[in-house]
Structures are given as structure tokens and as C-alpha cells.
Amino acid sequence: MSDASIQTTIRHGEAEFGDYFALLKPRVMTLVVFTAFVGLLAAPVAIHPFIGFCAILFIAVGGGASGALNMWWDADIDAVMRRTAKRPIPAGKVTGDEALAIGVALSAFSIIFLGLATNWLAAGLLAFTIFFYVVIYTMWLKRLTPQNIVIGGAAGAFPPMIGWAAATGDISVASVLMFCLTFMWTPPHFWALALFVRMDYDNATVPMLTVTHGRRSTRVHILVYTVLLAILAIGTGFTAIGGPIYLAVALVLNALFLKGAWDIYRRNEEMAEADNFAVEKKFFKLSLLYLFAHFGAILIEAGIDRLGVFA
Template sequence: MSDATANTVAAEGEAQFGDYVALLKPRVMSLVVFTALVGLLVAPVSVPPMIGFTAILFIAIGAGASGALNMWYDADIDRVMKRTAKRPVPSGKIEPGEALGLGLALSVLSVVMLGLATNLFAAGLLAFTIFFYAVIYTIWLKRLTPQNIVIGGAAGAFPPMIGWAVATGGVSIESILMFGLIFMWTPPHFWALALFMKSDYHKAKVPMLTVTHGRAETRKQILIYTALLVPVAIGAGLTSIGGPVYLTVAVVLNALFLKGAWDIWRRDEEAAEADNYLVEKRVFRFSLFYLFLHFGALAVEAGLRSAGMGGW
């Protein structure tokens, strides 16, 4: 049998270019692009546009590579869950080995290119982020602890820090606070979703807080993490990246988010089922705006500063 015949036999459901793009989790990549770009823009050192563009592109490709590694390792649980069963690996369009190969190749490419385009510190931070998401989160802790969302959130929090490192070559209180903003935001954001989305994580034997510790405990944890998020978000406004615009936005958004988390905590399942999880859905939708508007306000402050206004 020639190669051509073998390939004709395997024609059913063959992977197209779009399937390889899907392997890189483009929606996650878009969030990475946005937050890394803000991290780059708010830094006190300006970066030539072409170098900035290249840096953001390869940070996004690095994030995509860790997504591909995640899909390679998690193919068994993705196959079991309805939401993920159509992903390229569990649906059989892409071989697991191909996903692993693409993930590893793009990881090396993104880290090397970021190092060449910017500096070794930023490249090292990107390499650590990929390692953290693929190995620490996906392979090690995701299936082990119900705090998996908190750990996964740390991986998603690194991009603005990398963007900052691209410009400055280091870490500072500002970049740590941008990291903290996404890190502390992820648990209440995701657990609000987990309360109203009846997912099948238990079928895949992934320990989710709603299943392992119950829904009342999840409501309490949402309030705790939101309360811890408030000083981080407002604190960022008092540093060199903040200013009156950011601080106003942060105070209003955090008051609203805290009120939402309080409302979630005070409800029980009976009340939530009676109005079809209205409060939980509202808080989840609000959390999306919350993060977007915080980083948007930081970008606005940077724009105002470069025009001689804004900032402290």
C-alpha cells in the first residue's frame, strides 16, 4: 500500500489548518495578547513597535504551545466531557503525538524568539510559564487538588509580567500587582461559572471544588478570594502605573464585585435554583468586564501619561 492510499483511507475527519489553530486555544491566546500588551505599554521603558509586536506575538505563541501540551495530556478527560469532546485530539482529527510535537516545537520557538527579540529574562519567564501550565498545572496538580483553578490561574497571570519584563528586563511591584490581579480574579470568576454550569468534571474524575467541598463552601471561597482581590486591584492604582482614572475605575468595579460575591455567599442552592442562578450568572458576566476594564484603565493611564497627563 502506498503512502497515498494510506492517506486516502485516513481521509475521514482529517485535520485542516484550522484544527491545528484550535489546538493552540485561540480564545486564551487573545486574553494573553491583551494583558501582555498592557504590561508592555504601562512599563516605564518604551519599546520600538516592531520589537513590541514580535514580543507579543511570541508570548501568544508560547501560550498556544502550552495549550497544545495541555490538549495532548488531557485528551483522556477531554474525551469524557461534553464541552471538550470535540477538541482536535479527542475527536481523532489530530494524533496525540502531533499535538505533543507541535506543543514542544512552538514552546522552544517562542522562548528562543522572545529571547532574541527582547531579553533573556523575559524569555526565561515565558519558559517558566509554559512549564508551570503544562507540567505543574496540567500534569501534576489539576487532577490532584480542588484548588486546581487557583494554580491554573497563576499560569494565566504571567503574561502582563512578561510584557513588563520585555520592556524593563526585570520584575517590580507593578508587575507583581498585575500578576496578582489576574491570579486572585481567576477563582471567583471560574467558581461563579461552576455554580451554574452543571459540568461533567466528576465523570472525568477531576476534583472540582463544587463537587469535593460542596456548593456552600464554593460560595464562601468566592467571597474570600474576592475580598483578597480588592486590595491588590486598588493597590495597583497607587503605584507608578496607576492614576486617577484607574483608581476611580478600580474602586467602583471592586465595590460592585465584592457586593456580587457577598450576594453569592448569602444565597443557598434553593434560592439559586428558584431564580435559575440569576446572581451567579450576573457576577460571572460582570467578572469578564471587571478584568477587561482594569487592564483597559491601565492602558488609558499609560496613554494619558505619554500625552503629559494622567498618572500621579
Template sequence: MSDVSINSPEFTGQGFEGEAQFGDFFALLKPRVMTLVVFTAAVGLLAAPVPVHPFVAFCAILFIAVGGGASGALNMWWDADIDAVMKRTARRPIPAGKVTGDEALAFGLTLSAFSVVFLGLASNWFAAGLLAFTIFFYVVIYTMWLKRWTPQNIVIGGAAGAFPPMIGWAVATGGISVESVLMFCLTFMWTPPHFWALALFIRKDYDHAGVPMLTVTHGRRSARNHILVYTLLLAVLAIATAFTSVGGPVYLVVALVLNALFVKGAYDIWRRDEDVSETDNFSVEKKFFKLSLLYLFAHFGAILIEAVLTRMGMGGWT
């Protein structure tokens, strides 16, 4: 790891009184990120054409959530050095001295094994294997390799956050399909504009941490161009999904409205002057970032509504 070792007193909690509390370990799980993982996985499971017993579904979503949290804990363990120098992450449990690096590592590894094994026992081993690969991809491929190596880190690494609906679908069906791949692609294409918008107004954090985000390596203008291009591609994908088996009239309305707003927001970011952005403290960029959070939840919520309507004989285009 760069800069400072996580085994130094700054990251092990040495010199701090008291033991780690439950809330400190819970914070390692990145609960806000876990919310998105749980929701998209649940939609993938419920949208699948194969019914799942409610108890099995509950257990499966629980273990997927634990696996997502384990990834977060291992991410914080590895990134403790850069977390310490970024204002946005300086209060995380390890740099704040509330949890030691060794504790976070043990916690993350234990939860990873627990989630994969019990998901396999509760549903099927294909879904469990997909969860194990997701954890590996996020921790090793993205956190340990891509994040500090390439400005395309969030593009490739975004796949890790796109797997949950595929896992949920696999719990129900035991495999993957065009529909689960579409849900994967929706999240995958959404990730770059979402994170690049954030990077526009916290660029100094990434500068200080030495993380090669696009805003650092190529500048904010390049990031603005990329946001617009990815948003246009995302809009095409999102609207086209309305005419597949997981879409329908309700989804189409949601997709048309949100993608019109999203493209408008990306265009506003693209045409922004850096001096103006600095003057108003990146108000447009922050507004786009907040909209991006609603964007994904609303699209998957619409897929869920279509699945419920289909089971009632009223969904889809039939």
C-alpha cells in the same frame, strides 16, 4: 493519565476520515485564552517606563501569544481523556478526532521552543526565560499535577495565567519590579472567583471527569464562601493599585465601579440557596462569570490608559 489513554482510537482520530485542518490546529491554541494573554502582556509592555521599538514590541507580543498557545495545545494533549467526558470540552480537536494526540504534542512542543527562542532573540533572555517558566508551570505544575490532585488547583495554577504582564514588562525593562508584580497579583487573585463561578454551574462536568474542583470535593456552599472571600481580597488589591505608579484617577474610577459590582455579585452568589440556583439554571452565577471576563480586561485597559496619559504628561497623580 486517568480513565482513557490519549493514544486510544478515541483520541488519535483513528477511524475518522480526512486530515487535520488549519482551524483544528488553531483551536488547540485556545484562542479565547490567548486573547487575554496577548492583552495583559501588551499592557505590561506598554506600561513599563522603558520605551520599546514598535517592531520589537510587535514581535515580542506575537511570540508571547505563540507561547501561550503552545501551553494550550499541550494542555489539550494531556487532558484529552477528561475533555472527552465534559460537555464543555468534548468538541475540542483531540476528543473530536480531528487531531491526534501525537500531533498535538509535537505541535505544542515545537511552538514552545519556537516562542522562547525567538522572544529571546527579539527582546532579551530574561523575558524568554520567564516565558519558558510560564509554559512549564502551566503544563507540568498545573495541568499534569495540580489539576487532578488538589481542590486548590486553580488557586496555585492561576499563577500561570498571571505571568504574561510580567513577561511584557520584562521585554521592556529586562527584569521585574513592584509594578509588574502588582499586575501579576491582580490576575492571580482574580482567577479563583472567576473559575469557581464557572465550576458552580458545570459541576456535573467535573464530577464525571473526576477533576477535584472545590465544588466537587467540598460542595457548592464551600465554593460560594471562597468566592466571596477571594473577591473581597481582590477588591482591596485592585483599588490599592490605583495609588501606585501604574494607577491614577482613571484607573481608580474603573476599579471602584467594577469592584463594587464584583463584590455585590459575589455576595449574591454567597447568599444563594442551591435549590433556587438549580431552579433558575444558575442565572446569578452565570452573570457573575460574564462580569469576571469584563473585570480583568477593564482593569488592564485602565492601566493602559494611565500609561498613555503618563507619556503625554497627564497621567498618574502628579
């Protein structure tokens, strides 16, 4: 074989390691890791630090695997949306088949290893989460109904429940409340995003609420869900995972979040376009802080309980 027969151009699929890592949606993974970590530490059962570390790692890998399967299935719509066009598959760095193989392999790995390291309830919940995100949300609902975000949000809400189950081996009111917190937070978070990236979803023909029911209706939906979320978030302060610090954080952030939702509700498209959706973008940024601060406060309350500071 002569040198001339060796291919010297970069083939499709000659990806760097970082391209494969990008398939796992690292930014989404931070949310998964953090909420699972809080669920694990808020549980009233002590877990060996190394097993706890492994549990979080396997939950993160499972979340990443579902991200890879999501990118495999959604490569066609990712290619037409500006926000997602640079993802590894539409950018031509990784092939769809590679993403599928990585997604399936990491799913199986994470479920089996979480089961072996902790218990099979936690592993079952992780398996259900991957199934829910990939099959129920990505393959079925995302392109079918404008309620895609509401129902699909459940997949992102499972990690604290899995963390809790990894430590205790069961499901409790507290872990369901943490699930509900993320579940109710997801719709206003994504609908605010949909308001200022409208053209993307239009081009991809994804039936976002903004596309199917109009932007006025989306603003109403954001307000209604934010009110329901505020009731849930503040109510959680009076349960076993709440406490004075959580309640203080919840009161401040929910007041700000309600104000943001009210401002979005009062605006029309002319006002939004005049300041380039400043209020909607501010609400979206606040929503990120909102979730991290609530779970951070739950973590602090769990630490206080362990140390017996207020005992």
C-alpha cells in the same frame, strides 16, 4: 498502484488548518495577548514598535503552545466534559501525538525567538510559564487538589510580567502587582463557572472545590477571594501603574463584583436551580469585563503618563 488502493475516507489526523489553530486555545490567547500588551506598554521604557509586536506575538505563541500541551495531556477528561468534548483531540480531528509535537515545537520557537528579539529574562519567564502551566498545573495539580485553580491561575497571570520584562529587562513591583491582579481574579472566575457546569467536573473526576468541599464552601471561597481581590485591585490604584482613571474603574467594578459575590454567597442550591444559575452566570460574565477593564485602565494611565496629560 491502482486508484482502488488509494484511501478515499478522511483519516484520523487529516485535520484542517483551523483544527491545529484551535489547539492553541485562541480565546485564552486573547487574554494573554491583551495583558502582555498592557504589561509591555505600562513599562516606563520605550520599545521599538516592531520588537514590541514580535514580543506580544511570541508570548501569544508560547501561551498557545502550552494550550496544545494541555489538550494533549487532558484529552481523556476533555472527552467526558460537554464544554470540552468538541476540542480537536476528543473530536478525532487531531491526534494526541500531533498536539504534543506542535506544543513542544512552538514552545521552543517562542522562547528562543522572544529571547533573541527582546532579552533572556523575558524568555526565561515565558519558559517558566509554559513549564508551570503544563507540568505543575496540568500534569500535577489539576487532578490532585481542589486548590488547582488557585495555583494554576499563576500561569495565566505571568503574561503582563513577561511583557514588562520584554520592555525593561527586569521585574518590578508594578509588574508583580499586575501578576497578582490576574492571580487573585482567577479563583472566583473559575469557581463561578464550576458552580453552573458542576456535572461536567463530576463526570471527569476533576477535584474542583465544588466536588471536594461542596457548593456551600465554594460560595464562601468566592466571597473571600473577591474581598481580597478588591483590596488588591483598589490598592493598585495608588501605585505607579494606577491613577484617577484606574481608581474610578476599580471602585465601580469592585463594588459590582463584591455585590455579585455577596449575592452568590447568600444563595443556596434551590434558589440557584430555580433561576438556572442566573446570578452565577452573571458574575462569570462580569468577571471577564472586570479583568479587561482593569488592564484597559492601566493602559490608559500609561498612555496619559507618556503624553503627560496631567503633568
